[in-house]
Amino acid sequence: MNVELVAIGTELLLGFTVDTNGAEIGRMLADIGVRVTRRTAIADRTEDIRNAVAEALARTRAVIVTGGLGPTRDDITKHTIAELYGVPLDFDEGLWAGLVERYRRAGRVPVESNRTQAEVPRGATVLPNRWGSAAGLWLEDRARGLVVMLPGVPLEMRNLMEHEVVPRFRQRASGTVIRSRTLRTVGVAEAALAEQLGEIERDIAPVTLAYLPQAAGVDLRLTVWDVTASQAEALLAGAAARVMSHAGRAVYGAEREDLAAVVLEAARRRATTIALAESCTGGLVGARLTEIAGSSDVLLGSAVCYSYASKTDVLGVPAEIIAEQGAVSEAVARHMAEGALRRFGGALSVAVTGIAGPGGGTAEKPVGTVWFATAMDGDVRAARTVFFGTRSEVRERAAQTALRLLLERLQEMRER
Amino acid sequence: MNVELVAIGTELLLGFTVDTNGAEIGRMLADIGVRVTRRTAIADRTEDIRNAVAEALARTRAVIVTGGLGPTRDDITKHTIAELYGVPLDFDEGLWAGLVERYRRAGRVPVESNRTQAEVPRGATVLPNRWGSAAGLWLEDRARGLVVMLPGVPLEMRNLMEHEVVPRFRQRASGTVIRSRTLRTVGVAEAALAEQLGEIERDIAPVTLAYLPQAAGVDLRLTVWDVTASQAEALLAGAAARVMSHAGRAVYGAEREDLAAVVLEAARRRATTIALAESCTGGLVGARLTEIAGSSDVLLGSAVCYSYASKTDVLGVPAEIIAEQGAVSEAVARHMAEGALRRFGGALSVAVTGIAGPGGGTAEKPVGTVWFATAMDGDVRAARTVFFGTRSEVRERAAQTALRLLLERLQEMRER
Numbered sequence: 001m002n003v004e005l006v007a008i009g010t011e012l013l014l015g016f017t018v019d020t021n022g023a024e025i026g027r028m029l030a031d032i033g034v035r036v037t038r039r040t041a042i043a044d045r046t047e048d049i050r051n052a053v054a055e056a057l058a059r060t061r062a063v064i065v066t067g068g069l070g071p072t073r074d075d076i077t078k079h080t081i082a083e084l085y086g087v088p089l090d091f092d093e094g095l096w097a098g099l100v101e102r103y104r105r106a107g108r109v110p111v112e113s114n115r116t117q118a119e120v121p122r123g124a125t126v127l128p129n130r131w132g133s134a135a136g137l138w139l140e141d142r143a144r145g146l147v148v149m150l151p152g153v154p155l156e157m158r159n160l161m162e163h164e165v166v167p168r169f170r171q172r173a174s175g176t177v178i179r180s181r182t183l184r185t186v187g188v189a190e191a192a193l194a195e196q197l198g199e200i201e202r203d204i205a206p207v208t209l210a211y212l213p214q215a216a217g218v219d220l221r222l223t224v225w226d227v228t229a230s231q232a233e234a235l236l237a238g239a240a241a242r243v244m245s246h247a248g249r250a251v252y253g254a255e256r257e258d259l260a261a262v263v264l265e266a267a268r269r270r271a272t273t274i275a276l277a278e279s280c281t282g283g284l285v286g287a288r289l290t291e292i293a294g295s296s297d298v299l300l301g302s303a304v305c306y307s308y309a310s311k312t313d314v315l316g317v318p319a320e321i322i323a324e325q326g327a328v329s330e331a332v333a334r335h336m337a338e339g340a341l342r343r344f345g346g347a348l349s350v351a352v353t354g355i356a357g358p359g360g361g362t363a364e365k366p367v368g369t370v371w372f373a374t375a376m377d378g379d380v381r382a383a384r385t386v387f388f389g390t391r392s393e394v395r396e397r398a399a400q401t402a403l404r405l406l407l408e409r410l411q412e413m414r415e416r
Numbered sequence: 417m418n419v420e421l422v423a424i425g426t427e428l429l430l431g432f433t434v435d436t437n438g439a440e441i442g443r444m445l446a447d448i449g450v451r452v453t454r455r456t457a458i459a460d461r462t463e464d465i466r467n468a469v470a471e472a473l474a475r476t477r478a479v480i481v482t483g484g485l486g487p488t489r490d491d492i493t494k495h496t497i498a499e500l501y502g503v504p505l506d507f508d509e510g511l512w513a514g515l516v517e518r519y520r521r522a523g524r525v526p527v528e529s530n531r532t533q534a535e536v537p538r539g540a541t542v543l544p545n546r547w548g549s550a551a552g553l554w555l556e557d558r559a560r561g562l563v564v565m566l567p568g569v570p571l572e573m574r575n576l577m578e579h580e581v582v583p584r585f586r587q588r589a590s591g592t593v594i595r596s597r598t599l600r601t602v603g604v605a606e607a608a609l610a611e612q613l614g615e616i617e618r619d620i621a622p623v624t625l626a627y628l629p630q631a632a633g634v635d636l637r638l639t640v641w642d643v644t645a646s647q648a649e650a651l652l653a654g655a656a657a658r659v660m661s662h663a664g665r666a667v668y669g670a671e672r673e674d675l676a677a678v679v680l681e682a683a684r685r686r687a688t689t690i691a692l693a694e695s696c697t698g699g700l701v702g703a704r705l706t707e708i709a710g711s712s713d714v715l716l717g718s719a720v721c722y723s724y725a726s727k728t729d730v731l732g733v734p735a736e737i738i739a740e741q742g743a744v745s746e747a748v749a750r751h752m753a754e755g756a757l758r759r760f761g762g763a764l765s766v767a768v769t770g771i772a773g774p775g776g777g778t779a780e781k782p783v784g785t786v787w788f789a790t791a792m793d794g795d796v797r798a799a800r801t802v803f804f805g806t807r808s809e810v811r812e813r814a815a816q817t818a819l820r821l822l823l824e825r826l827q828e829m830r831e832r
């Protein structure tokens with residue numbers, strides 16, 4: 001079954017509101033094997049609504065419309081679609097009584113304009129909305145097909161989808177699903193990763209592969225369409241195994257898993273603790289780790305040493321080394337990593353010092369140059385990377401790399 | 417001038433990616449009086465791309481397409497649109513040389529699949545992309561009109577719009593504008609702010625006011641439509657002045673100004689330096705400040721002391737005070753703020769210690785309880801807040817509050 005989505009609202013086109021409803025409906029429908037083939041956003045204008053809905057119906061005979069069901073003058077969805085279907089609007093006394101009761105419970109009285117919210121296109125099924133004042137509507141005929149009208153407020157849309165629309169769609173859907181699995185990678189660029197994976201698309205078919213590059217790494221999304229749920233699981237597991245066999249070292253997690261959470265879990269399984277020394281990331285690595293609840297059993301602390309003096313005073317980096325080799329250097333990174341262990345205790349540390357830009361670069365050390373060092377059991381290792389991107393991206397990539405380096409050191413340790 | 421947007425990517429329809437580009441382009445075009453009349457999202461399928469772009473061209477003769485310009489197999493935008501325009505793809509040696517150079521500077525070598533990124537539909541103008549590897553393309557003919565192709569990566573899209581597309585569109589547009597001004601507030605809840613502002617909508621008409629509540633504070637957006645740029649400026653300035661007269665103390669900046677940048681600038685004007693002591697924010701306050709280029713002249717460092725021992729060892733918080741009053745307490749916050757000044761030097765410090773949740777709350781100290789302290793010239797002041805929200809929101813609000821407290825202390829000092 002194919003469906004198109006039409007989102008109504010001038011604010012969407014002006015860009016003041018980002019349409020998150022479309023993505024959410026897409027995910028809910030994919031899970032029951034219903035495919036969204038197109039999404040359209042248009043203004044609160046009668047002609048635009050009529051055209052967009054009619055075109056979508058002509059393509060798929062099934063459309064979900066969001067927005068324009070409120071009580072104000074610019075809410076014209078219902079009238080326009082009733083006209084398109086050639087039916088009048090009837091005043092629904094039951095719906096009105098429910099609205100009045102809803103207001104009464106909140107100690108309020110509905111105003112005259114709320115009465116339009118009790119109007120229903122003749123022949124439509126009312127989808128009761130317990131989360132707001134605009135009911136959903138399900139309007140269908142043989143000639144045109146199905147239009148589902150939902151309020152644009154995300155919470156109300158979501159609940160009406162879950163409780164009213166998805167159960168009805170499930171009955172019509174074929175029993176198949178569209179299902180995805182995501183493998184998250186770090187440390188290998190998109191094109192290089194594609195080269196590592198080679199002609200894998202052929203091997204994993206009918207599973208498809210998409211590369212989703214982000215500042216912190218590339219996500220690999222495997223998707224399979226129009227199969228049963230158990231077939232989907234088997235196909236995705238097989239495809240994931242093939243991808244792992246080519247890109248295994250770069251993969252750190254699945255779905256929305258955060259590298260910081262993976263690091264914490266790896267440390268926990270080894271009963272070890274972590275300390276940080278940050279310069280150009282300015283606290284980002286610590287913020288990433290402490291975003292995860294329960295991080296305090298692993299992370300002892302972070303010394304964010306932005307000034308030269310604090311690198312010396314707090315972390316014990318010899319001032320003459322900073323003077324000779326610069327704050328962004330292998331030697332300083334190594335001393336910072338050791339200093340973090342001395343300062344906080346802990347078994348493992350990582351240090352980050354670099355040039356996030358936009359200023360401060362030289363020919364020898366261009367913007368994006370970052371030195372890392374990890375220290376564990378007296379074994380200090382350093383690595384340098386030059387990152388592309390804005391200040392913000394360089395910092396994000398440096399923080400992600402620091403986490404990757406921690407994970408690599410942890411993976412060398414035995415689990416307890 | 418009317419424009420349609422077409423976003424390409426199966427991910428958008430499956431709902432794994434939320435399309436933020438459409439909203440951003442809408443805002444940028446509104447500012448030069450260009451109206452987005454429709455937005456369409458479709459899958460990476462040749463037929464769908466061709467149909468959507470052809471339909472959009474038939475309606476407006478001007479289309480901006482985002483996505484599908486990368487180096488991998490599913491990037492088919494360029495080929496499909498070249499076919500629609502009946503032109504071949506030429507390999508652009510100059511573009512390729514630029515790509516090779518970009519990689520070389522980072523000590524890397526492009527792979528074979530990157531070569532497709534140097535292909536250009538014959539007759540198209542290349543819009544150089546200094547922020548990534550996929551160039552934008554401007555393809556126009558008399559029969560069909562204009563297609564602008566931009567990469568889907570938000571940062572690259574944004575920069576190409578700003579530097580290449582908006583200047584060209586400006587020359588074609590009518591001279592009226594849709595313009596907004598945003599005033600950013602912190603520390604006052606939405607309903608309380610609305611009460612302060614009273615019936616202001618009547619006073620500022622035809623300028624409209626929208627409340628945009630976010631975790632870190634409420635933005636107030638003023639908008640005016642279809643007037644000349646100078647009329648817009650005058651109307652918005654008048655409306656902003658009225659809003660400021662009611663909500664002045666809560667307002668810290670305009671547009672996308674970051675409170676962290678306001679703090680740094682205030683410190684700079686007073687030739688003062690800042691040190692931080694963070695517990696529950698785990699580095700977020702430092703990350704916020706160091707995100708701003710040039711922060712190193714103000715921020716000396718941050719002691720992220722997550723463990724009890726590090727609060728004592730690094731910041732000198734007496735262990736018996738932690739034992740008696742708990743790590744989340746007024747006394748600990750005060751000692752942390754003083755410890756940060758001792759540890760890093762600096763004239764002003766802020767300390768944050770709290771319970772971000774989801775666990776760790778008690779009846780006396782519920783989740784969301786955060787103690788703050790600022791220290792300057794021996795004057796240490798503490799404040800407690802209980803924030804609503806998830807772990808992530810509590811941390812974000814705590815970091816924003818720490819910045820607000822720094823700003824308040826700075827505003828008491830004389831500028832130099």
